[in-house]
Amino acid sequence: MSAHPRIVCISQARMTSSRLPGKVLMEAAGAPLLAHHLGRLRRARLIDTVVLATTINATDDPVAELAERLGIGVFRGDEQDVLGRFAGAAQAFGADVVVRVTADCPLIDPALIDEAVGRFLAGQTDTPPMDYVNIDTGRFPRGLDAEVFTRRALDEAAREAVAPDEREHVTPFLYRRPQRFRLGPPVQPRCPLPSYRWCVDEPDDLALIRRMLEALLPGRAAFGWQDCCTLLEANPAWSEINRGVAQRKLV
Structure with a gap:
C-alpha cells in the first residue's frame, strides 16, 4: 500500500428496508436521516471522499438524487449482492x-471513524500489515458502526464469497477467516457504556433519533457520541423509547 492511500467511505442505503421501508428519507430536525448521516461522514478528517452505494432499482432513484444534490458520489449496483456493490x-x-x-446510522461519529482509520493506518507498518479494523459494536452504542479494510481484501471477498450472508453483509468473508486476513483489535470505549441503540430499524428507533437530533441541533452540529450519552443521561426516559427493538444478529 502506498504511503498515502486513498481512503473512501462507502455507505449503503436503499428504500426497501424490510422493517421500516423508506427510512433513510424520513425526516428528523428538518432534514432526511440520510442527509444527517452523510453530513456527519464528511466531518471525518481521514476520509478522502464519501460515496453512497445504492441499488439500480427505480425505487432508489430518490436516494441517489438526494446524495447527488449534496455533492456525494453515487454508485448503483445489485440490491442483494451488497458485497459486489461495495x-x-x-x-x-x-x-x-x-x-x-x-x-x-444518523448519529455516526466522524471522530470515532477517524480513530478506527488511524488504527488501521498504524497497522500498515506491522508484519504482516493489518487487513481489517472495526468499531466494537458490542461495547459502543449501536449506530456508531464502522469497518475499515483494504481494497485488496474486499476484491478477494467479492471474487470468492458464495455464501448468501457473505454477499449480503460485505465483511463476514474477512472476519471469519483470521488465518487469512489480519484482523486488528477493535476500537473500544475506555469504560463500560449503557446499551443505547442509535440506529434506525423500526418506528421506535426513529422516534428516539428525532428527539435526540431536535435536542442537539442546530446548536451542536459537531456533536459526538459522548454528547449523545450526556443527552440521554439527562433524559433517562428517552432510552426506553426503543428499548424493545432487537438487533438482528450475524455471526
Whole structure:
C-alpha cells in the first residue's frame, strides 16, 4: 500500500428496508436521516471522499438524487449482492482503503471513524500489515458502526464469497477467516457504556433519533457520541423509547 492511500467511505442505503421501508428519507430536525448521516461522514478528517452505494432499482432513484444534490458520489449496483456493490464502488472511486458504514446510522461519529482509520493506518507498518479494523459494536452504542479494510481484501471477498450472508453483509468473508486476513483489535470505549441503540430499524428507533437530533441541533452540529450519552443521561426516559427493538444478529 502506498504511503498515502486513498481512503473512501462507502455507505449503503436503499428504500426497501424490510422493517421500516423508506427510512433513510424520513425526516428528523428538518432534514432526511440520510442527509444527517452523510453530513456527519464528511466531518471525518481521514476520509478522502464519501460515496453512497445504492441499488439500480427505480425505487432508489430518490436516494441517489438526494446524495447527488449534496455533492456525494453515487454508485448503483445489485440490491442483494451488497458485497459486489461495495467492490464496484471501491473500484469506481479509486479506493485503496474502504470504510464501510450503513445509512441507518444518523448519529455516526466522524471522530470515532477517524480513530478506527488511524488504527488501521498504524497497522500498515506491522508484519504482516493489518487487513481489517472495526468499531466494537458490542461495547459502543449501536449506530456508531464502522469497518475499515483494504481494497485488496474486499476484491478477494467479492471474487470468492458464495455464501448468501457473505454477499449480503460485505465483511463476514474477512472476519471469519483470521488465518487469512489480519484482523486488528477493535476500537473500544475506555469504560463500560449503557446499551443505547442509535440506529434506525423500526418506528421506535426513529422516534428516539428525532428527539435526540431536535435536542442537539442546530446548536451542536459537531456533536459526538459522548454528547449523545450526556443527552440521554439527562433524559433517562428517552432510552426506553426503543428499548424493545432487537438487533438482528450475524455471526
